[in-house]
Amino acid sequence: MVGEPLLELRDLHVTYPSLQGPVRAVRGVDLTVRAGTVVGLAGESGCGKSTLASTVLRMQAPSAQVSGEVLVDGEDVMTMRWGRLRAVRWAEASMVFQGALHSLNPVRRIGQQIAEPITLHEPKTTARAAALRAGELLERVGLPANRARSYPHQLSGGQRQRVMIAMALACSPRLLVADEPTTALDVMVQAQVLDLLTGLVRDLDLGLLLISHDLSVLGTTCDRVAVMYAGRIVEEAPARAVFADARHPYGKALSAAFPTIGDPASRRAPRGLAGDPPFPGALPVGCSFEPRCPSAIGACSSTDPQLLPAGPDRQAACLRVAADGSWLSPEPTRQETP
């Protein structure tokens, strides 16, 4: 875990204008991804994780207003000149998108699609050299090189996802952002894809930001996990700690949502939260989780908790979590109203 930081988000805010007022999709996020590690970002619909992911390559919607810094290998993506940004995109940081079926051009062979970024970034590469490299990339992701001549519809879901990963590696980036890479896949194929990703991180010393709503997936593949809710990080800790023993009530709910098989406590007792994830354009005053929180106290509806230390090497944004990580009974909290 001593790799240099490949991605650093510092106080990132992203706001979209809309007919009904500003929609604050990301509200002050700090996050670091180091080389050779996998950082997980857990969250559900509307929490801002996809918006966050899009800022890494400065691909957020043109109408979005961004403040804060997005440092890729030390350089701020938001203030880069266009030429430098194009060079950075894909060659230093790349993305594996959600929904591989729709991210691949259905009328072009996959070999050509993998070779495309190569020829864009290194125009002097001959077509043959690019095709050769595409074949190598396919092998690296576990597909035979001759599949380069297939069209996307001839591949299965798992194979298409591997092709997406191969495309992401085409220009040898150091940083990879994977947005829900396994969501539509069967559990066995999911395991294969996650194995592949962690293997690549190890072999190529990459930094991987893995985004998913499935906390159990993140618990087993990541080194650290950050849980996002309503545009904020509400818990951040080593992966095992978040999954096994989350401090924030939302983190606890997420990890309880997928039961441990064999645990009698969850047998015929599915656990979840009432209500729905909040809409970013209509956030409540005070803690954004308070309407659904099973442990909310009076102060929660008026005070917005900050992300503060909650034990060794971990943080949580909850009024009832003390600095050492212990749970506070309903009493005056450690936070004063700002």
Next chain:
Amino acid sequence: MSQPPLLELRGLQVHYAGARGAPVRAVDGVDLTVRRGEIIALAGESGCGKTTLARTVLGLERPAGGQILVDGVALGSRRRELTAWRRRVQLVPQDPMGSLNPRRTVLDAVAEGLRIHRLPGDERALVIDALERAGLRPAERFLGRFPHELSGGQRQRVLIAGALVLGPELLVADEPVSSLDASVRGAILALLLKLRDELGLTVLVVTHDLGLAWNIADRLAVMYLGRLVEVGPTEEVLADPQHPYTQALLSVVPESRHLKPIVLRGEPPDPAKIPNGCRFNPRCPALASGRASAVAGSCTSVGLEVLHGTGEHEAACWLSASPALRPLSY
């Protein structure tokens, strides 16, 4: 126990035409007994035939062979019998967003079944009752809403209400929570349990998520390439899986960290090309590792019997300790 089970599948076969005219045996011999008030999870990867099986139970596909017995009586293929049965079994579809017509209100969506079958009674009252049973309160405020105005969990409840409004005895839930947010999953699963407890509903859940089976299912049936490979009470199947496929599936579920992951190589196979002998043998880790060397000959050449599916824990594997398995005659 003298009452016949609600649903019994005997030797069910469902085929459809494949690419080159050869029939694809999506369901290739399934025996399963479903008793009233049971929640059965049908698990497997894509292509294993679980969705086809569920659709056949719903009456949307016609079996190519075998029987479906309802209350002990064989279900014929005549229109009237099918329509009568289809009133008693309802589907809770997956994909809550796509399964609701975006131009129709919640009232229309829930009342659709009532209108199709021209059932008597106060439509609005029935719809409100169904919505409240599905946990949407106050129901009146939802009647005029459109699907895009609701959250994923609310849409799924609308679909459940649409199934409940016809007063079914059996619910077939196709991946009921896979497209929902994690924090909402528990509420919907708890609702299914509540409906079973309060209304005596029987539920057949089609899923690839073994954790879901652990959460709510009484029995678990694991399917592979058109056949059940393991079936039995959930606790027994998940605590002590007998079939190498079940063992592998269980080991890669992220929530069972105590097991060493057995990641199978390759893709789920093509149902148009079923291997000889045990259909799992090309991917079987027990065969590959030599653990099954004693029965390897049977694995590759002798077909296995169809599991009874009546209640006890069985597995279709030459290695397993199930009651003596005779080779197939069909």
Next chain:
Amino acid sequence: MSALLQPAPPTPAKVSLWRLFRQERGGMVGLGVLGGFVVMAVLASVLVDDSALDVTANVMNPELAPPSPQFWLGTDENGRSVLALVVKGSQVSLLVGLAATAISIAIGTLVGIASGHFRNWFGGLLERLTDWFLVIPFLPLAIVLATVLGHSLLNVIAVIGVTSWPATARLVRAQTLTVEARPFVERARALGGGDWHVMSRHVLPNVMPLVMANTTLTVAVAILSETTLSFLGLGDPFAISWGSMLEGAFVSGAISRGAWWYLLPPGLCVVAVVLAFTLIGRALETALNPRLRER
């Protein structure tokens, strides 16, 4: 754990169609122009006295006279006021255009939905029928019908309707296939819905927006077609339409005589109406398709 109804999330979708349409300047211009012509057509019988159209009553007027304070758009070869003719002509042109479109859209939508829904021999039959009608040439059919059945407006409407419905049918068929692939149609079937239920309750409402946008463009083509047929003398010789005016101008040698006031007004009216419909159709399409809006 009941789900609480949150205050309706201010989702950006479902702003009313009218508001979206209002933002399209081209569409609003088209609507204004069309509105003007519709008013003119509706009031034509009131605005224009029958005597102004009677050939015998205007014998005293100068023939093919240029515009003057008395006759704002001049006169035709029979001494009739061109302005009166233009106003009266709008009735036939618009009426025929709309009637032919109604037939075309009705048949096209029906056949389109049916051929998309029924995937058996019946659907195939409808598809072949569509293809067959698609290749019937417009003009020869008009000539044949006029010769065999006589010259009348009804024939004109029939010809236009018969030759333009296949285009709509193909469009609607493609859209039907898309709609029926969506899960809510499968749900309707699972609930026990039959063919009629699926087609009328699910396919039709989802196909209507496309049909609406297509209709406006079809009307434009229908009006042009009517103009063409009348110009070629295949329409009702006693009905005054913009096309018949063009025919009159041509036949009476207005071009060589330089009588531009006889040619230009009907021609410009046809262009204006067709353009108006096209603009409206474009605006509708943009308003209905969110992806086009972002441009």
